[in-house]
Amino acid sequence: MTPTSSTSAFLDDPLLMAIEALPASKLLTQAQVCLLLECTPRWLEEQRSRGAPPPYVQLGDRMVRYAVGPLREWLNRTIDQAPTSPSEQRKRAADETLGFNEPILRGGRRKKLPTDTFGRFIALAQAADEWPFVLKGPYGRPIDFISALTFDVTDEDASVWLSLEAFASQVSRALLHEKAERSVKGIEKVFSGREVPTRDGDRL
Structure with missing residues (x-):
């Protein structure tokens, strides 16, 4: 998938760039999505119970997975809508309709990788x-x-x-x-x- 303009602000984020490169049919575990979004398993569970994003796939009674394609589209919309100024952030803080009470969805509080590749991380x-x-x-x-x-x-x-x-x-x-x-x-x-x-x- 070619990164769209909505992801231009995150082109220096290796995690999001890796998601962009995955096949749409690739399934991620809840733990992988939690790390990607810097959210808790409980938050994802609450989102599922409310029928709120991110979109997921139910496999059997207890197994949940997140298909990369729908997740990526949701992330693109989320990043495009993410507040940039302090006033916008405060305004969004009370907006529960989007379910955005977590990291990148709340103005870039997500952890920043110290370098762009694992090899450089080990070396530097x-x-x-x-x-x-x-x-x-x-x-x-x-x-x-x-x-x-x-x-x-x-x-x-x-x-x-x-x-x-x-x-x-x-x-x-x-x-x-x-x-x-x-x-x-x-x-x-x-x-x-x-x-x-x-x-x-x-x-x-």
Whole structure:
């Protein structure tokens, strides 16, 4: 999708640019949309119960997804309508009809990425600088949020902002857990179908 004039004010936002590049049929989890909008899951739930945007897709009784196409169109309209001056912001603050009581929808309070790519973040960021991630798998291995937009993400995979320092710690913890799991599986494979000796020579 080619960015329209309504998104021109956000052409320097890597997250929104990544959304622009996705296929319209791509489905995002609630956690991904929460990070993108800097809103809470409860706010999205309340919006759904009211029949208010952003548009969503109900898959079964409990699974909710957000199709990129309708979400992108709504974002474009939202950005185009976003208040720019303090007086406009105060006027919009009481406008519940749009449901805009959250970040980018309220005058650009959304977190600003410290650089335009994850690679530059790793190379140039300070310890406290933050980048968005998806915590993938049972041990929460952090994956660049923008790259993860092209992956299959489940409701169990959290979407979070991590500082460079926290990212390094999370990677280390995840790798330790994964290494321990591989070790356990290796031991189980070695002794699969065998009798395991005990200390006194008896067999298990």
